Amino acid sequence: MRSSRYGASIRKQVDKAMESKDRRHECPKCRKLALKRKSNAVWVCKSCGAKLAGATYSFESKTGQLAKRNITEYSTKA
Ligand SMILES: [Zn+2]
Numbered sequence: 001m002r003s004s005r006y007g008a009s010i011r012k013q014v015d016k017a018m019e020s021k022d023r024r025h026e027c028p029k030c031r032k033l034a035l036k037r038k039s040n041a042v043w044v045c046k047s048c049g050a051k052l053a054g055a056t057y058s059f060e061s062k063t064g065q066l067a068k069r070n071i072t073e074y075s076t077k078a
Helices: 008-022 062-077
Strands: 035-039 042-045 051-053
Touching: none
Parallel strands: none
Antiparallel strands: 035 042, 042 051
C-alpha cells in the first residue's frame, strides 16, 4: 500500500524510503548486513545485538553523515 497519493516524484521518494526501511543495512560494529529497523530511527543488529540510533528510513542519512563529520572534525581540533 502506498502512503502518498499525489505527485509522481513524491511517490518515488516514498517508495525509496519504504524500500530502505525494510532492507537490511550494514552494521558498523560487526560489518555484517544484519541491521534491521526496530522502530523510528532505532536499528538493531541481528548478528551482534547492537542497538543503534540512525535515521528514520535508513541507517544513514546525508544529514547524519554531515553531523558525524562535524563531530569528528571538532573533537580532533580540541
Ligand atoms: Zn552487528
